[in-house]
Amino acid sequence: xVTSRIDHKWGMVVDLDRCNGCQACVIxxxxxxxxxxxxxxxxxxxxxYEWIRVERYWEGEYPNIKARxxxxxxxxxxxxxxxxxxxxxxxxxxxEGLNVQIYNRCVGTRYCINNCPYQVRFFNYWxxxxxxxxxxxxxxxxxxxxxxxxxxxTFCIQRxxxxxxxVERRGGGELNDATLKSxxxxxxxxxxxxxxxxxxxxQNDVHSPVQPYFEDVxxxxxxxxKERKTRGYRVLEEMNxxxxxxxxxxxxxxLDSSGGHHx
Amino acid sequence: xxPSANIIPLAxxxxxxxxxxGFLVAILFISWFSxxxxxxxxxxxxxxxxxxxxxxxxxxxxxxxISCEFCHRNVTEGAAATVPAVEQCVFCHQQINPExxxxxxxxxxxxxxxxxxxxxxxxxINWERVHRIPDHVRFVHEAHIRFLTEGEAxxxxxxxxxxxxxxxxxxxxxxxxxxxxDVAAMTEVQPTPGQSLKMGTCVDCHRELNVGTDCTICHK
Numbered sequence: 001x002v003t004s005r006i007d008h009k010w011g012m013v014v015d016l017d018r019c020n021g022c023q024a025c026v027i028x029x030x031x032x033x034x035x036x037x038x039x040x041x042x043x044x045x046x047x048x049y050e051w052i053r054v055e056r057y058w059e060g061e062y063p064n065i066k067a068r069x070x071x072x073x074x075x076x077x078x079x080x081x082x083x084x085x086x087x088x089x090x091x092x093x094x095x096e097g098l099n100v101q102i103y104n105r106c107v108g109t110r111y112c113i114n115n116c117p118y119q120v121r122f123f124n125y126w127x128x129x130x131x132x133x134x135x136x137x138x139x140x141x142x143x144x145x146x147x148x149x150x151x152x153x154t155f156c157i158q159r160x161x162x163x164x165x166x167v168e169r170r171g172g173g174e175l176n177d178a179t180l181k182s183x184x185x186x187x188x189x190x191x192x193x194x195x196x197x198x199x200x201x202x203q204n205d206v207h208s209p210v211q212p213y214f215e216d217v218x219x220x221x222x223x224x225x226k227e228r229k230t231r232g233y234r235v236l237e238e239m240n241x242x243x244x245x246x247x248x249x250x251x252x253x254x255l256d257s258s259g260g261h262h263x
Numbered sequence: 264x265x266p267s268a269n270i271i272p273l274a275x276x277x278x279x280x281x282x283x284x285g286f287l288v289a290i291l292f293i294s295w296f297s298x299x300x301x302x303x304x305x306x307x308x309x310x311x312x313x314x315x316x317x318x319x320x321x322x323x324x325x326x327x328x329i330s331c332e333f334c335h336r337n338v339t340e341g342a343a344a345t346v347p348a349v350e351q352c353v354f355c356h357q358q359i360n361p362e363x364x365x366x367x368x369x370x371x372x373x374x375x376x377x378x379x380x381x382x383x384x385x386x387x388i389n390w391e392r393v394h395r396i397p398d399h400v401r402f403v404h405e406a407h408i409r410f411l412t413e414g415e416a417x418x419x420x421x422x423x424x425x426x427x428x429x430x431x432x433x434x435x436x437x438x439x440x441x442x443x444x445d446v447a448a449m450t451e452v453q454p455t456p457g458q459s460l461k462m463g464t465c466v467d468c469h470r471e472l473n474v475g476t477d478c479t480i481c482h483k
Contacts, residue, residue, distance in 0.1 A: 092478075094477045094478070094479055095477065096477075098479070100478060100479050102478045102479075102482050103399050103482065104397070104399040104482060105478075140342070140343075141342070141401060141483070142483065143398055143399045143401075143482070143483065144398060154479075154483065157479050157483045158401070158483045161479070161480070161483065165403060165405065165406050168406075168409075169405065169406075169409060
């Protein structure tokens with residue numbers, strides 16, 4: 001990280017064909033990132049925080065009904081709508097392609113939350129609280145966010161940093177796909193996913209499993225979507241926010257053309 | 264009503280308001296510019312009078328010259344330097360002299376007895392933190408110690424403490440004293456002026472050495 005600069009550009013690929021909506025990623029994220037426990041009250045007020053959430057859609061009509069899942073986390077947009085509206089530069093793009101949120105700079109204007117088309121930024125309406133017996137389970141590498149600031153998915157920057165330090169400590173090399181995996185330095189959701197629906201990697205690394213998807217989707221934009229060689233697409237691609245998260249379409253042999261509705 | 268009747272209460276209110284505002288501004292100035300920050304410059308009272316002079320001080324000056332990382336073991340391994348377990352204190356003292364646990368005076372014997380009591384009760388010693396950084400800062404000791412103690416010989420400018428360029432690699436003890444001051448010469452550990460671990464201190468060094476000033480290196 002510090003002595004040898006390597007040009008990283010992190011990215012994630014979500015294979016919707018493999019996602020079965022088990023919510024393991026949600027729990028892993030909550031534990032890793034010191035996210036307070038959402039009680040019923042938080043959900044009723046639409047103030048629950050989940051840095052990654054699994055959205056559920058119903059497709060078709062009963063009895064031919066299908067559940068569709070899509071995990072949504074911060075898309076780390078390259079043209080992020082949240083960044084220019086922050087009056088104090090608490091959110092910005094760093095040189096590793098991540099959209100980062102600096103908690104001690106944030107003053108809680110919530111402009112970024114309102115400007116985010118993916119609804120993945122969350123405001124701390126309350127002081128975070130954990131039951132007494134869970135006080136010692138907090139992750140020491142992650143700040144406990146206080147009341148009145150905005151937070152969001154960081155692509156587990158603390159794990160990436162730890163990985164960079166470990167690789168450096170063991171004598172150079174670079175943080176690549178293999179070292180990410182062997183040291184468990186990929187984000188907590190990726191590590192927890194039982195079906196490997198989530199893949200994390202370096203877009204600049206030609207050996208990374210995410211690289212071909214990003215290359216394909218970058219080459220053919222939304223107007224040439226039909227020409228894409230892979231199943232890749234970006235959520236709300238027409239907004240042109242150019243996310244660093246790519247979703248792979250679900251392969252459905254019995255595709256129902258009646259469309260879905262949110263359930 | 265004559266105008267002069269109102270002058271005196273108005274003047275009193277004005278003086279009081281000016282006084283309060285002035286007081287607050289003075290406190291803000293002191294907290295912002297004082298180094299170490301206001302209220303953090305004094306050594307906190309520790310549960311046991313642990314003399315770093317005896318343990319870490321050099322043999323010529325009457326110490327035993329134990330290296331920093333012998334007790335603060337994790338400092339070369341991970342983020343936190345960690346304080347040693349009570350077992351480690353007792354282990355050494357018992358090995359060296361089982362009779363009086365290596366205490367030369369009755370006052371020392373009293374302090375050593377506190378450690379032994381903690382050991383027998385299976386209690387940790389609740390040391391008071393001296394060098395504190397805010398919760399939103401994640402400092403990694405290991406990377407800094409590695410930078411200062413390893414690699415080829417080189418001279419680097421380090422705008423911390425006296426600001427003199429330093430010859431790297433340093434010994435571990437010298438590396439620790441870059442930020443913590445000469446702890447081996449302190450009976451009570453306290454922050455050293457000019458080495459207050461404010462954000463400016465960190466950023467000055469990171470800029471000077473061109474080792475990355477991205478916010479997420481420390482804030483995450």
